[in-house]
Amino acid sequence: xxxxxxxxxxxxxxxxxxxxxxxxxxxxxxxxxxxxxxxxxxxxxxxxxxxxxxxxxxxxxxxxxxxxxxxxxxxxxxxxxxxxxxxxxxxxxxxxxxxxxxxxxxxxxxxxxxxxxxxxxxxxxxxxxxxxxxxxxxxxxxxxxxxxxxxxxxxxxxxxxxxxxxxxxxxxxxxxxxxxxxxxxxxxxxxxxxxxxxxxxxxxxxxxxxxxxxxxxxxxxxxxxxxxxxxxxxxxxxxxxxxxxxxxxxxxxxxxxxxxxxxxxxxxxxxxxxxxxxxxxxxxxxxxxxxxxxxxxxxxxxxxxxxxxxxxxxxxxxxxxxxxxxxxxxxxxxxxxxxxxxxxxxxxxxxxxxxxxxxxxxxxxxxxxxxxxxxxxxxxxxxxxxxxxxxxxxxxxxxxxxxxxxxxxxxxxxxxxxxxxxxxxxxxxxxxx
Amino acid sequence: xxxxxxxxxxxxxxxxxxxxxxxxxxxxxxxxxxxxxxxxxxxxxxxxxxxxxxxxxxxxxxxxxxxxxxxxxxxxxxxxxxxxxxxxxxxxxxxxxxxxxxxxxxxxxxxxxxxxxxxxxxxxxxxxxxxxxxxxxxxxxxxxxxxxxxxxxxxxxxxxxxxxxxxxxxxxxxxxxxxxxxxxxxxxxxxxxxxxxxxxxxxxxxxxxxxxxxxxxxxxxxxxxxxxxxxxxxxxxxxxxxxxxxxxxxxxxxxxxxxxxxxxxxxxxxxxxxxxxxxxxxxxxxxxxxxxxxxxxxxxxxxxxxxxxxxxxxxxxxxxxxxxxxxxxxxxxxxxxxxxxxxxxxxxxxxxxxxxxxxxxxxxxxxxxxxxxxxxxxxxxxxxxxxxxxxxxxxxxxxxxxxxxxxxxxxxxxxxxxxxxxxxxxxxxxxxxxxxxxxxxxxxxxxxxxxxxxxxxxxxxxxxxxxxxxx
Numbered sequence: 001x002x003x004x005x006x007x008x009x010x011x012x013x014x015x016x017x018x019x020x021x022x023x024x025x026x027x028x029x030x031x032x033x034x035x036x037x038x039x040x041x042x043x044x045x046x047x048x049x050x051x052x053x054x055x056x057x058x059x060x061x062x063x064x065x066x067x068x069x070x071x072x073x074x075x076x077x078x079x080x081x082x083x084x085x086x087x088x089x090x091x092x093x094x095x096x097x098x099x100x101x102x103x104x105x106x107x108x109x110x111x112x113x114x115x116x117x118x119x120x121x122x123x124x125x126x127x128x129x130x131x132x133x134x135x136x137x138x139x140x141x142x143x144x145x146x147x148x149x150x151x152x153x154x155x156x157x158x159x160x161x162x163x164x165x166x167x168x169x170x171x172x173x174x175x176x177x178x179x180x181x182x183x184x185x186x187x188x189x190x191x192x193x194x195x196x197x198x199x200x201x202x203x204x205x206x207x208x209x210x211x212x213x214x215x216x217x218x219x220x221x222x223x224x225x226x227x228x229x230x231x232x233x234x235x236x237x238x239x240x241x242x243x244x245x246x247x248x249x250x251x252x253x254x255x256x257x258x259x260x261x262x263x264x265x266x267x268x269x270x271x272x273x274x275x276x277x278x279x280x281x282x283x284x285x286x287x288x289x290x291x292x293x294x295x296x297x298x299x300x301x302x303x304x305x306x307x308x309x310x311x312x313x314x315x316x317x318x319x320x321x322x323x324x325x326x327x328x329x330x331x332x333x334x335x336x337x338x339x340x341x342x343x344x345x346x347x348x349x350x351x352x353x354x355x356x357x358x359x360x361x362x363x364x365x366x367x368x369x370x371x372x373x374x375x376x377x378x379x380x381x382x383x384x385x386x387x388x389x390x391x392x393x394x395x396x397x398x399x400x401x402x403x404x405x406x407x408x409x410x411x412x413x414x415x416x417x418x419x420x421x422x423x424x425x426x427x428x429x430x431x432x433x
Numbered sequence: 434x435x436x437x438x439x440x441x442x443x444x445x446x447x448x449x450x451x452x453x454x455x456x457x458x459x460x461x462x463x464x465x466x467x468x469x470x471x472x473x474x475x476x477x478x479x480x481x482x483x484x485x486x487x488x489x490x491x492x493x494x495x496x497x498x499x500x501x502x503x504x505x506x507x508x509x510x511x512x513x514x515x516x517x518x519x520x521x522x523x524x525x526x527x528x529x530x531x532x533x534x535x536x537x538x539x540x541x542x543x544x545x546x547x548x549x550x551x552x553x554x555x556x557x558x559x560x561x562x563x564x565x566x567x568x569x570x571x572x573x574x575x576x577x578x579x580x581x582x583x584x585x586x587x588x589x590x591x592x593x594x595x596x597x598x599x600x601x602x603x604x605x606x607x608x609x610x611x612x613x614x615x616x617x618x619x620x621x622x623x624x625x626x627x628x629x630x631x632x633x634x635x636x637x638x639x640x641x642x643x644x645x646x647x648x649x650x651x652x653x654x655x656x657x658x659x660x661x662x663x664x665x666x667x668x669x670x671x672x673x674x675x676x677x678x679x680x681x682x683x684x685x686x687x688x689x690x691x692x693x694x695x696x697x698x699x700x701x702x703x704x705x706x707x708x709x710x711x712x713x714x715x716x717x718x719x720x721x722x723x724x725x726x727x728x729x730x731x732x733x734x735x736x737x738x739x740x741x742x743x744x745x746x747x748x749x750x751x752x753x754x755x756x757x758x759x760x761x762x763x764x765x766x767x768x769x770x771x772x773x774x775x776x777x778x779x780x781x782x783x784x785x786x787x788x789x790x791x792x793x794x795x796x797x798x799x800x801x802x803x804x805x806x807x808x809x810x811x812x813x814x815x816x817x818x819x820x821x822x823x824x825x826x827x828x829x830x831x832x833x834x835x836x837x838x839x840x841x842x843x844x845x846x847x848x849x850x851x852x853x854x855x856x857x858x859x860x861x862x863x864x865x866x867x868x869x870x871x872x873x874x875x876x877x878x879x880x881x882x883x884x885x886x887x888x889x890x891x892x893x894x895x896x897x898x899x900x901x902x903x904x
Binding site for chain 1: 643644645646647648650653675678679682683684716781784785786787788789790793827829832834835837838839848851852854855858859861862865
């Protein structure tokens, strides 16, 4: 059973029936087109991720082949070794582990490293700030290119002391952000984004967009979906493909839309997503997502959920979204259910089940769970399969609460008076004996 | 209860030493020839008895008598305590309570005397004394009074007839209390007797008073513990929880065994009452907060297991630890915790469903058959824990809303009495607060700026204190 199908079962969306149908669109994933959206290290990382998670062998091998070529071209030994390991000699002699090449690359890297370090030491003795800064930057770039991320991180951080203009600071922040994203340390990302945004000079629009996207990504990974949605929606269209070493504009659209659907209420959804002109540019890139947002807003929940299901297998192959997909989908589905029941006094569960394309018993269980969590004010008539809205009787509830408060007050005051008395008599067990 | 009416006049006292009851006849009824010293002692006792009879009038006389008694107490009385019993018949327990008490106390303090008279009329004598003695008089010698009560308690327990001690001790409690808010050592003893005799309702009369004054820490812990057990026996779990809460959160510098046991029951009763164990409030002593859980680990584990909501897990856990619960004598409570889980789950269903089939109830609450579900629901309806109707034809249960409309006259009375009670309580609180604010020690500790803050915040924190105009 492929990983995506297994995930579909565990998510339990739409019942177990859909697990039998294997994810069809995974076959249609165009690995080359997908990889073309990205550049730099993230391209290789994403390809490896796809290879790992995708169940279809043909796509696996395609992805691994591309990853291998890319890693070799970049002379990134770490990623290269990873790719070779995963290929496992399935692709023929050209893709076998080439230790000689690895060694030569490492040797050259050593030499370059020594050269850079000597240069840096030279600059340090000369105490020219700008040169020291550039020296550290070069070393950082070097480490990054060869896949030694923590050293790269450290080097970039060191440049902070030698930054003189805000442009330098921004540059440093961007580097750190890039490495932190790859390292998965999203707390740093948020820190450095705010650092960059606080520089006194006005920033270039592209950089602003990049920072927003990075902040959104950090929030997404730390499960703050509402904040992530806001950041993605504020990303300007100037982003374009300028940040392809981290994120593609299609991703901004998808992440932003999904997070917004899962966490915004109706009015926010309308004002920030549907009426958002800037974001419309992003949404145009992924028409399916635009459709599903509109469907959700127009209460066509059935088709909205269908779109989501169709997108699911591809989204599961996304390196940032995968872990959160289950939660996001659940949240969206729950929001849909809650919104569906809001306007009615009574809802026939059969009609609702067909609207949501699930069985009545599954729907009943979901509703029971939502009622227990107090998200829906209703009660289920299980005999006739109807959901009745329930409005608590304010008067009775008030009386009940008042009496209860009175009781609690009485109990607490009595206990307090007793304790006060005990303390007054200096209640220590020394006095026992 | 106000004890015996008027103090006897001298005439009455004189009539008591009528010739046909001369002390000389007493020793022969004992069947022993008194030695010279014993005879002398008897004479001094006689003199004492005469003093008692004569001086039990006004308060001055009582004070004088008290002095005499204290002098005589010790060797004079104790050495010849065996012979004191007959003298008691010369005295009236109500009128001559103080003297009676001294004599009685020195008599019962010797275990030889007790053994000699075991099972006899001694119990009746003591019980009679306790019920009819004068509260004012015995309050002058509280230790002796307590001792006599304790002896009574020991005797009834030895005879395995705790019920015999209940009425006398209840009277005793009322007599030695200076106010109904005071806790005496007798409270705990009395409650223990009620528990042993399984006369829970008898214990209620004492438990219903709120206690605000405590002299001895040990009394409080035992009182709370036994009181809680009585409430548990009567299934009044909320009141039991209050008492246990007081025992657990009382100020203490080192842990004592009573608190540990009280905490075990606290966990169990909390689970039965509300399905969870509340965390320690911040006024709990640090000793308790740090150490209680270490001594009661299986109970803490039990509450975590309960929290998972799975009946079978809980059942397995209880079975595997059955011995430990048995040793603590808590197994009955633990079984109630187990059955409360079904109740809690069914109650949760009433919040979600209007009607539900018995099969669904059975499956969601983890019962085996719909018949069992029906039985549980029926029992809960009878106990008034849920409002529902069972439709046997369709195998459906309809859950109804609480029919209480808060419109009946009983409800209005209930609300009104609650308001009165709370206003009285809040007046009490105000007066205590005023006393403290005038207290010298308090004023010394609080600097003037803090004082200003204190008085400006007071209306905000305690609105009830300042609303004594509300009707």
